[in-house]
Amino acid sequence: MEKQVSPFAVLVQKEIGDYIYSWKFLILLGIILLTTIGSIITILSLIKDYAANIDLENSFLFLNLFTASDGNLPPFISIISFLGPIMGLALGFDVINVERNRGTISRVLAQPIPRDYFINSKFVAALMVIAVSIFSIGFLIMGFSILTLGIYPTLDELLRIIFFLLFTCFYIAFWLNLGILFSTVFRQSATSALAGLAVWLFYTVFYSMIMNLIGNAIYNSQADTSLFLTRMNRLSPIGLYTELTTILLTPSIRATGVLSFEQLFGALPSTLPFSQSLLLVWPHVCGLIAATFICFAIAYLIFMREEIRA
């Protein structure tokens, strides 16, 4: 006898199938893979060129794979902070409204499943697809580098990379939930896609510009302005993620924000152990998760309250 599968698992299975066979997902993955491969190849050749000068003990060579760039192609963390939102939005922007417009939603909700299974399964399925993609890419980079360079990451590096990949999933999940939110609010998927892109564009292009203007207008001293900018940067998911990943993958960063001379006095120019870096980014992680759940909670409430009419 075959085992009975829970309806929730059936919904998630179907969603994952839909994603994996959809062109939008394949194209996105293609773009991310291509840019990543380009970036990694340039870094690997860079590393080979300087191989003689590298101090294997302290260089955190493996982390450089994710953060370094030769100036032509952006480093992996920049690629992800830029393309991650697109991926999240692309997976989320039409999950609810397409089903509503096609009339499939009322057929599914006429089955004996709790109503929130529908929206929860979309979230879970997309999250799984994101996690699998991000971890595969991350491990591919590592594997490829081990093969070409012949050196292995230290445990500290490995942990940093794994947590970096995990937090990257959270970051993309935020954009995914923003997409899901727009897909419950807007009836047309074109509208929700544009709304998502507008938010993304706002944070990538305009946010820092506007904050610069405001900062310069309010504060006179350079230090105050940059403190203000650092703080405001954390209100942007992109800024938050960039700061988070930079700290996590650069062990020499010892503190967030601007330190005064008193604070810096006597500090040793050494690197932080992984656990300390993790502590440093903990608020960022919480911020990202909170933003993600706020988006999902709003989408959930709207979805649960609205009437499903074909």
Added chain:
Amino acid sequence: MPGTIIETDKLTKIYNGYRAVNELTLSIEEGEVFGLLGPNGAGKTTTILMLMGLTEPSSGTVRIAGYDSTREPLQVKRIVGYLPDQVGFYENRTALENLVFTARLNGITEEEARKSADELLDTVGLSEVKNKKVGTFSRGMRQRLGLADVLIKNPKIIILDEPTIGIDPKGVNDFLALIKSLSRERGITVLLSSHLLNQVQKICDRVGIFIKGNLKAVGKIEELAGELLKEGNIEIRIVVKEEPNEEIAEKVKALSGVSELTADKREMRIVAREDLSSPIAKLLIDSGFSLLHLSTKEYSLEDVYEFYYGGGVADGEAS
């Protein structure tokens, strides 16, 4: 004796002050085919959504097989199959995959689901295209697939919202016959909504006429017709050359079977219980009138519906 399986009590739904369904009290017996007949905007879909527990009533209760649709929607959905008016399928999946998906949401194992999906696709006449993507299906095929989809959970009750919309006339007949035979063979209670009387008339045991949220009449079609047609079901129109006087009007009225007469200048309209055109014509000619026109018209069930429909359409569309 079969019992009541669907029961609503003063069921009401108010949308921003507009009573889409107004104190609907209705009971449907197990195994019957019930037609909810009403023009667009009458509140049929709203009623069905409340039956399914897909929208909450503003007041009143629904019980389906003893379960409260508002409080125990999952129990209701386990035994009720619902075909929405604009049924949608996953277009890039095959007919079979769509059915298996629904079955598995009902906790049926994949293996069993495939078996019964195969059988049902055969029943609704889609076995040849079962591995084609639904995206390629015509409207009629989709409706038949919808019927299979509704049946795959092996329901006690099926609720079909405007199931014949967009199917060609021949297809409609086949489709209705299929519903009827399924109901008979499997003892399934059917509730279907429609705005077309002739379709409801074909397969429904009982009909409820629903206008602007109010249930105007319920019963067997013949009973409904009988009630309305107590006055007679034949209308005779006569035009004479000379303007008729009181005396001749009285004489016509006195004929047995005539129940109503209205005269307007040289035209007379007579409602009778049987075709009295020849005795009336004879009477008029004998009294010295010259007939210019005589026609008879039999009231049909459409007229019954139209009668109830009357005010309903105009205000219904305005709101």
